[in-house]
Amino acid sequence: MAVAALGSAPRVKVAPWNDPVIRGWVFQIVVVGLVAALAWYLVSNTIDNLNRQKIASGFDYLGREAGFEIGDTMIDYSPASTYARAIWVGILNTLRVAVLGIILSTILGTLLGVGRLSPNWLLNKICAWYVEAFRNVPLLLWLFLFYKLISEAFPGPRQAISALWSSVFLSNRGLYFPVPMADPIHKWMGVALLVGIAGAVVLHRWAKKRQEATGQPFPSISSGFGVAIGLPLLVWLAAGAPSAMSWPELKGFNFEGGTVIQPEFTALLVGLVLYTSAFIAEIVRSGILALHKGQSEAAAALGLSRGQSMRLVLLPQALRVIVPPMTSQYLNITKNSSLAIAIGYPDLVASINVTINQTGQAIENILLIMAAYLSVSLSISAFMNWYNKRIALTER
Amino acid sequence: MLNKFLAAGIAVATLASVATAAYAGKELDAIKARGQLICGVNTGVAGFAAADSQGKWTGLDVDVCRAVAAAIFGDAEKVKYVPLTAQQRFTALQSGEVDLLVRTTTYTLTRDTALGFDFTGVNYYDGQGFMVNKKLGVKSAKELNGATVCVQPGTTTELNLADYFRANKMTFKPVVIEKVEEVRAAFFAGRCDVFTTDASGLYATRAANSPKPEDYIILPEIISKEPLGPVVRHGDNQFADIVRWAFYAMLEAEEYGITSKNVDEMMKSDNPTIKRILGVTPGMGKALGVDEKWVYNIIKQVGNYGESFDRNVGAGSPLKITRGQNELWTKGGLQYAPPIR
Ligand SMILES: N[C@@H](CCC(=O)N[C@@H](CS)C(=O)NCC(=O)O)C(=O)O
Numbered sequence: 154m155a156v157a158a159l160g161s162a163p164r165v166k167v168a169p170w171n172d173p174v175i176r177g178w179v180f181q182i183v184v185v186g187l188v189a190a191l192a193w194y195l196v197s198n199t200i201d202n203l204n205r206q207k208i209a210s211g212f213d214y215l216g217r218e219a220g221f222e223i224g225d226t227m228i229d230y231s232p233a234s235t236y237a238r239a240i241w242v243g244i245l246n247t248l249r250v251a252v253l254g255i256i257l258s259t260i261l262g263t264l265l266g267v268g269r270l271s272p273n274w275l276l277n278k279i280c281a282w283y284v285e286a287f288r289n290v291p292l293l294l295w296l297f298l299f300y301k302l303i304s305e306a307f308p309g310p311r312q313a314i315s316a317l318w319s320s321v322f323l324s325n326r327g328l329y330f331p332v333p334m335a336d337p338i339h340k341w342m343g344v345a346l347l348v349g350i351a352g353a354v355v356l357h358r359w360a361k362k363r364q365e366a367t368g369q370p371f372p373s374i375s376s377g378f379g380v381a382i383g384l385p386l387l388v389w390l391a392a393g394a395p396s397a398m399s400w401p402e403l404k405g406f407n408f409e410g411g412t413v414i415q416p417e418f419t420a421l422l423v424g425l426v427l428y429t430s431a432f433i434a435e436i437v438r439s440g441i442l443a444l445h446k447g448q449s450e451a452a453a454a455l456g457l458s459r460g461q462s463m464r465l466v467l468l469p470q471a472l473r474v475i476v477p478p479m480t481s482q483y484l485n486i487t488k489n490s491s492l493a494i495a496i497g498y499p500d501l502v503a504s505i506n507v508t509i510n511q512t513g514q515a516i517e518n519i520l521l522i523m524a525a526y527l528s529v530s531l532s533i534s535a536f537m538n539w540y541n542k543r544i545a546l547t548e549r
Numbered sequence: 550m551l552n553k554f555l556a557a558g559i560a561v562a563t564l565a566s567v568a569t570a571a572y573a574g575k576e577l578d579a580i581k582a583r584g585q586l587i588c589g590v591n592t593g594v595a596g597f598a599a600a601d602s603q604g605k606w607t608g609l610d611v612d613v614c615r616a617v618a619a620a621i622f623g624d625a626e627k628v629k630y631v632p633l634t635a636q637q638r639f640t641a642l643q644s645g646e647v648d649l650l651v652r653t654t655t656y657t658l659t660r661d662t663a664l665g666f667d668f669t670g671v672n673y674y675d676g677q678g679f680m681v682n683k684k685l686g687v688k689s690a691k692e693l694n695g696a697t698v699c700v701q702p703g704t705t706t707e708l709n710l711a712d713y714f715r716a717n718k719m720t721f722k723p724v725v726i727e728k729v730e731e732v733r734a735a736f737f738a739g740r741c742d743v744f745t746t747d748a749s750g751l752y753a754t755r756a757a758n759s760p761k762p763e764d765y766i767i768l769p770e771i772i773s774k775e776p777l778g779p780v781v782r783h784g785d786n787q788f789a790d791i792v793r794w795a796f797y798a799m800l801e802a803e804e805y806g807i808t809s810k811n812v813d814e815m816m817k818s819d820n821p822t823i824k825r826i827l828g829v830t831p832g833m834g835k836a837l838g839v840d841e842k843w844v845y846n847i848i849k850q851v852g853n854y855g856e857s858f859d860r861n862v863g864a865g866s867p868l869k870i871t872r873g874q875n876e877l878w879t880k881g882g883l884q885y886a887p888p889i890r
Contacts, residue, residue, distance in 0.1 A: 206643065207665050207783050208643060208663070209662075209663035209664075220711055220712070221723075222710070223725075232715060233715075304735055405695045406697065407697060416740065495726075495727070495728070495731065497725050506636050506702060506703060507703055507707070510635065510636055510702070510704075511708070513659070513665065515643070
C-alpha cells in the first residue's frame with residue numbers, strides 16, 4: 154500500500170535504483186522468488202529422499218481396502234471399506250463432537266457467566282469455583298478423569314443399571330436406549346424438519362416486522378417450534394405412523410439393538426464442554442461488565458425484571474464484545490477434540506494416524522489432515538465473522 | 550493428539566531436509582561420529598523393553614540394540630533408547646529420528662517395501678492371541694462373537710483382528726487406544742471383554758500389569774504369524790549387515806555353546822568355527838567393517854541368545870515363556886542363523 158501511495162505522489166526524475174516504486178517492486182519480486190525457491194528446494198528434496206528410501210508416495214492408497222475396524226461410526230463402515238471412507242468416518246466423528254461441543258459449551262458458558270454476576274452469593278461462588286477449577290487444569294487430565302470414571306465406576310454389561318422398564322441400560326459399555334427401527338420415511342421426516350425450520354424463521358421475521366410496525370406481539374417462538382416439529386410429525390402420520398422400535402437387549406457379551414452413546418464419546422464431549430464453558434463464562438461475564446452501568450439502571454427504571462433486563466437489554470449489547478473472542482473458543486474446541494485419541498474416540502486424527510502407520514505415507518496424510526482442520530476452522534471463522542457483522546452496531 | 554502430529558510434521562521436515570547423497574556406510578558413519586546408537590524400542594513391555602526406576606533399559610529387544618552397539622563401539626552401553634508407540638515408530642525410523650527399530654515389530658511385506666525398510670531377522674517368533682477375564686467363561690476365540698476388543702492402533706494386531714472376525718463371520722467392537730498403559734487400564738477396568746496383541750505381549754501384560762494375574766486366561770487360538778524383528782531404513786546396506794549379523798552372532802554363540810561366562814575360555818578353543826566366530830582367526834570383522842573382536846564383545850557384554858531369552862522372558866524372568874518356536878533349530882525350534890564364515 155505504501156508503495157502505491159508513494160507512486161501517486163508527484164514525480165521527480167530520479168535514478169531507477171532510487172525510485173521507490175521500482176525499488177518496492179524489486180524487493181517484492183526478490184521475496185517471492187526466495188519463498189518459491191525455498192518451497193521448490195523442500196519439495197524436490199522430499200521427493201528425492203522418498204525415492205531414495207523407496208518409500209511409497211501418491212494418493213492411490215485412498216482407494217485401497219483399509220482393513221481395520223472402527224468402533225463408533227455415523228455412516229456404514231467395515232474393514233472392507235477404503236482408507237478414504239475410514240478418513241471420512243473420522244471427519245464426521247470430529248464434526249460430531251465439535252458441533253455438539255460448541256452448542257453445549259455456549260449454553261453452559263453463558264449460564265455460568267451470567268451466574269457469576271448474580272447477587273446471590275452461593276450461585277456466584279459456585280460459578281466462580283467452577284471456572285477456576287476447569288480452566289486451571291489441563292484438558293487432557295479432565296479427559297482421562299472422565300474416561301476412568303465411566304469405565305471404572307459403571308458396572309459391566311451383565312450388571313448394567315437399567316431404567317424405564319428395562320428399556321435403557323447404563324454400563325461401562327455406554328448408554329443403550331431404544332430407537333425407532335430404520336424406515337424410509339425417516340429421510341422425508343428429515344426433509345420436513347428442514348422445511349419446518351425454514352418456515353419458523355420466516356414466521357419469526359414476519360412477526361418481528363409486524364411488531365415493529367404495529368406494536369402487536371406475536372408468539373413467534375412457540376408457534377415456530379410448532380411448525381418445525383409439527384411438519385415432520387404430519388409426514389410420519391401420513392406414512393401410517395410406523396412405530397416399530399429396536400430395543401437394546403443383552404446378547405452374549407454386549408447389548409444389541411437400540412443405539413448407544415459410547416463412553417469414549419461421552420468422556421470427550423463432557424470434557425470439552427466443561428473445560429471450554431469455563432472460558433466462555435469469562436468471556437460472557439467480561440462482555441456484560443463492559444457495558445455501561447446506566448444500561449442496567451435504565452432497564453430497571455423501565456420496570457424490567459433482572460431476567461428480562463439480562464435477556465432483552467444487556468446480553469444483546471454484550472454480544473458485540475462477546476462474539477469475536479468466542480470464535481477462538483469455537484476453534485479451540487475443534488482443535489482440542491483431537492485429544493480424542495488419548496481416550497480412544499475414533500476421530501479424524503485416529504483414522505489418519507492408523508492410515509499413516511499402515512501405508513507409511515506420512516506426508517500425504519498430514520496434508521489431508523491439515524486440509525480438513527483448515528476447512529473446518531475457516532468455515533467456523535467465516536460463519537462467526539458473518540454473524541459478527543450482522544450484530545454489529547448499525548448507526549441510524 | 551496434535552502434538553503427535555507436530556512430531557510427525559518434524560519428521561516430515563527432516564525427510565525434506567537431508568539432501569546428502571546415499572552411500573554404503575552413510576548411516577554407520579553418522580552413528581560413529583555421534584558415538585552412540587539411537588534405538589527405537591517399546592514404551593514399556595516387560596521382557597522386551599522396559600526401563601527400571603534408574604532409567605536402565607532391559608529386555609530381549611534391548612539386547613539386540615546392545616549387541617549392535619557392542620559390535621560397532623565395543624561397548625554395549627553406547628545406546629540411547631527412544632520409547633515409541635506403535636503409531637510413532639515408523640515415522641521415527643523413516644525420518645532418521647532413530648537408527649534402528651527393535652520394537653516387537655512384525656516383519657511384513659508392506660513394511661519391508663512400501664514403508665522403505667529392511668528387516669534384518671527375527672528375534673522372536675510370535676503370534677497374535679486373545680486374553681479374557683476368566684469369569685466370562687470363554688474357552689475359545691470362536692466364542693467371541695459380539696465382544697468388545699481392546700487393541701492398540703497402527704499394529705498388525707488391529708488388521709489381523711478384523712480379518713479373523715471377518716473370516717469367521719463374527720462381529721466385534723474395537724476400543725482403540727494408542728498408549729499401552731491406557732489400553733491395558735481400559736481392559737482391566739472391564740471396558741473391553743478381550744485384550745488382543747502378540748501372545749508375548751499378553752504374557753507380559755498379565756505378569757507385569759494385571760491387578761490379579763490368576764483372573765485372566767489366554768485363549769488357545771493363535772490367529773497369526775508375528776515374526777518380530779529389528780528394522781532399519783533403506784539406504785545403508787553396511788549398517789543393515791551389522792544389525793543382521795550382530796543378532797545372528799548371538800544365535801551362533803548359543804549353538805556353539807559360547808556364553809558370557811565361558812567366552813574368555815572359548816577364546817582358547819581349537820575348534821576352527823569358534824575361532825572364526827570369536828575373531829581369533831581374523832577376517833569376519835573386517836568383512837563386516839567392525840572390530841575383529843565384535844562377537845567376543847557382544848557375548849561378553851550381552852550374552853548369547855539363549856541367555857538373553859532366559860533372563861528377559863524365559864525361566865529366569867517373571868514371564869516364564871517357554872522357548873517353543875524360539876528354540877534353536879538344532880533343538881526343534883525355528884531360530885536358525887546362517888554360518889559366520
Ligand atoms: N507385532 C505387532 C504389534 C506390536 C505392538 O505394538 N505390540 C504391543 C504389545 S503389548 C506393544 O509392544 N505395545 C507397547 C507400546 O506401545 O509401547 C506389530 O508389529 O504391529
